[in-house]
Amino acid sequence: MLHLASKSPRRRELLRMLGLEFGVLDLDIPELPAPAEPPEEYVRRVAREKAGAGLLRMSGQPDAVVLGADTEVVLDGRIYGKPVDAADAAAMLRSLSGRTHAVISALSMVSAGRELQAVSVSEVTFAAMSEDDIAVYLATGEWDGKAGAYAIQGMAQSFISHLSGSHSGVMGLPLHETASLLRGFGLFPARASASHDGPEPMR
Numbered sequence: 001m002l003h004l005a006s007k008s009p010r011r012r013e014l015l016r017m018l019g020l021e022f023g024v025l026d027l028d029i030p031e032l033p034a035p036a037e038p039p040e041e042y043v044r045r046v047a048r049e050k051a052g053a054g055l056l057r058m059s060g061q062p063d064a065v066v067l068g069a070d071t072e073v074v075l076d077g078r079i080y081g082k083p084v085d086a087a088d089a090a091a092m093l094r095s096l097s098g099r100t101h102a103v104i105s106a107l108s109m110v111s112a113g114r115e116l117q118a119v120s121v122s123e124v125t126f127a128a129m130s131e132d133d134i135a136v137y138l139a140t141g142e143w144d145g146k147a148g149a150y151a152i153q154g155m156a157q158s159f160i161s162h163l164s165g166s167h168s169g170v171m172g173l174p175l176h177e178t179a180s181l182l183r184g185f186g187l188f189p190a191r192a193s194a195s196h197d198g199p200e201p202m203r
């Protein structure tokens with residue numbers, strides 16, 4: 001049985017699109033880069049820690065397969081995680097304004113004795129944002145809980161002028177790579193008996 005080790009409603013919605021049945025594990029994994037830790041290594045490490053903690057939680061079930069994911073925004077080698085408050089979000093948006101940044105999403109899929117990993121890197125270009133634009137965006141609240149203080153699945157599309165890469169990857173769960181890992185575990189495509197409620201609206 002597949003379990004998604006994530007509190008993120010976006011990851012749940014995206015994984016549902018692949019038509020599999022899965023459980024959800026609510027875990028709290030500390031997210032803090034080590035000094036001088038390269039961004040991609042950090043994102044991989046956190047995804048692996050989430051999956052590993054999920055597997056530990058499922059230790060009574062030897063056939064459990066657990067998926068963990070992590071997403072960070074990276075600009076000039078600096079990692080932008082989830083903003084702590086609106087002022088932090090404003091500072092992030094000012095830094096991203098008028099520039100192209102990377103969004104790195106890492107996946108780790110584990111079972112007892114096996115791990116597969118994948119990484120999706122996308123490039124996102126922001127148009128220049130005025131202080132007014134930033135204030136309007138902050139008022140939507142969309143930035144809360146999102147790496148880099150924006151959500152590509154929402155109003156942020158009004159200032160994203162270019163995306164090169166994976167839309168689902170920027171949202172937190174790159175579905176092409178997820179499907180590849182699931183194939184590696186013999187879980188994709190889903191058997192016809194798996195129920196599929198269909199995608200729900202993005203938030």
Ligand SMILES: Cc1cn([C@H]2C[C@H](O)[C@@H](COP(=O)(O)OP(=O)(O)OP(=O)(O)O)O2)c(=O)[nH]c1=O
Pocket residue numbers: 005006007008010011027031050069070071072073082103145146147148150151152153170171172
């Ligand atoms: C850049 C971007 C990020 N995000 C979200 C995806 C992730 O949920 C979040 C990055 O934080 P993460 O730490 O990757 O994930 P999370 O804390 O939300 O959930 P969990 O650790 O329990 O799996 O930012 C968007 O929804 N849209 C975007 O455009």
